[in-house]
Every structure is written in C-alpha cells, then in structure tokens.
C-alpha cells in the first residue's frame with residue numbers, strides 16, 4: 001500500500017499549453033499529463049503544477065561507514081547518516097535496490113531539520129543521500145544539504161549521475177563528495193539495460209569533479225560490460241576527463257531483479273583491476289572477499305596510506321593534510 005504522499009512544488013519545470021507539464025530535472029524531459037507521474041514515479045502533475053511526492057519522506061536511515069557508500073578517499077574511517085527514499089529515473093534490469101527504486105515502498109516522515117538534528121546527535125560527519133537515486137529527491141536534498149552545510153555537516157551523493165546541468169550546478173555548492181555510477185562506456189548499454197542515456201552521466205562526472213571529490217563505481221556484469229575493451233575505454237575516459245587520481249571502485253554483480261547473469265567471478269574483478277591500475281592511481285575491488293584492491297597506496301611511492309579489512313579502516317602512513325608521511329606526495333584524499 002502506498003504511503004500518504006506529501007506534496008511539495010517541484011523545481012525545474014514549465015507548464016505546457018495542453019495542461020501537461022515539462023519536467024526539466026533530468027534528461028528524460030518528461031511531459032506529464034494531469035494526474036500522472038514522470039518516469040521516476042515521484043514527480044506528479046496535480047492541477048497543472050509539478051510536485052515532488054517524496055519531500056520529507058524516507059524509506060531508510062542508518063549510520064554507515066563512509067567506506068560503504070563507497071567513498072574511500074573522503075574522511076576515511078568516519079560514519080555518516082545515510083538517507084534514502086523511493087523511486088529512480090533509471091530502470092536498470094540488474095537493480096540491487098529494486099524494492100525501493102522500482103516499486104512503491106513504505107515511507108516515513110523526516111524533515112530537513114530532523115535529518116540535520118539526527119546527524120548532529122549521532123557523531124556523523126554529515127548526511128549521505130543514497131540507497132535510491134537522490135537527484136529525483138531534489139527539493140528535499142537541496143533544502144537538507146543547505147541546512148546541513150550551515151550546521152557544519154558534510155553532504156554526500158551516491159548517484160547514477162542522470163540529471164540536467166542547471167539543477168546539478170545549483171546543488172553542487174552544498175555537496176562535498178559524490179560516488180557516481182558509470183555503468184558502461186557503450187551508449188546501447190544505458191539504453192537497453194538502464195532506460196537512460198550515457199552522455200549526460202559523463203557530463204555530470206565532469207561537472208561534479210570541478211566542484212567536489214568524485215569517486216566512480218563500475219558494476220561489472222559478466223557478458224554485459226566485462227571485456228578488456230569495456231575496461232580500457234572506461235579507465236581511459238576517467239584518466240582523460242577526471243584525472244588519473246580519481247578513485248574507482250570495481251563492484252561485483254549478483255543476480256537480481258530482471259537480470260539473471262552469473263555473479264561476477266573474483267578473477268574478472270582482479271583482471272579488471274590490473275587493466276584499470278595501468279591507467280589510474282587508486283583502483284579498488286568492492287563487495288567481494290579479495291585482498292587486492294582494498295588498501296590505499298601512495299600514488300608516488302606506494303606506501304600503505306590506509307589499510308582496510310572489511311569496513312575497518314586503519315590510517316597508517318598518511319598525514320592530516322593528506323600527504324604521504326614517507327615521501328610527502330599529495331594524494332587525492334579529503335581528511
């Protein structure tokens with residue numbers, strides 16, 4: 001049963017002459033008829049006005065290690081209040097969070113003030129907007145992030161990057177770090193598997209990297225995006241456009257939702273690691289038990305800066321200004 005939705009007038013939309021509205025938040029550019037919702041299912045035309053129906057509604061709130069987002073280069077070893085709601089502007093066949101992203105999920109209220117208070121009470125470094133796609137929660141994220149920033153807290157987005165440039169630019173001044181999924185460098189992957197387009201995601205990565213720390217996640221799916229050509233193209237694009245010190249997380253896929261491929265073998269991730277590590281300084285293997293790709297090494301001398309065992313983090317040869325205590329090289333880490 002769907003929860004009672006709270007309506008908040010949306011940002012980034014215009015009226016169309018026939019009673020429909022044009023939502024300009026993400027590249028889908030939905031034209032929405034009276035009484036209907038956009039593709040993300042959480043923005044609704046009511047009487048010729050576009051509303052967010054998830055403002056101040058959450059599906060989950062929990063204190064997570066920052067490494068779980070995953071963000072390995074942002075306040076390592078800290079914890080962050082993580083909030084999510086429901087809906088998504090993609091429809092990835094392999095969605096690992098489909099019960100909240102692709103279905104009506106029960107929500108409960110949490111105002112921006114309550115979110116900021118909760119983060120302050122729990123020794124959180126700030127608030128992560130995560131679990132489902134935060135950009136479609138735009139009005140709430142914007143208000144909460146501004147309030148959090150005013151209260152000395154950090155803001156983190158875990159996102160598919162599918163947003164238009166103006167809303168992105170308006171939000172970025174309050175955002176400290178982002179983990180952005182880049183699912184493939186093949187446009188047809190985005191079209192056929194995700195119901196989206198690739199180029200806006202890459203633009204988001206470039207714009208965000210000019211304002212905040214950006215880490216990239218690539219979910220490796222056997223038979224879909226696991227060739228050497230896939231790995232090389234993505235690694236080259238990141239090195240050329242975001243810089244070779246951009247942290248990259250190679251994650252294992254597990255069968256889920258509408259895609260039933262075999263789970264990603266560790267050997268595939270370790271091979272991908274080798275391909276990426278030829279081009280980038282900080283490559284990680286996520287959500288499988290591999291000892292490779294867990295620690296952070298100095299990009300210059302290879303000293304062990306941060307050791308990780310699961311979500312336990314030990315800071316070793318790393319100074320508070322993110323320089324290596326052995327060779328003094330500056331590493332792309334926000335302390």
Ligand code: SF4
Pocket residue numbers: 023024025026027028029030037038039040041042043089136
């Ligand atoms: S945010 Fe939602 S309603 Fe707006 S264009 Fe994207 S999918 Fe459509």
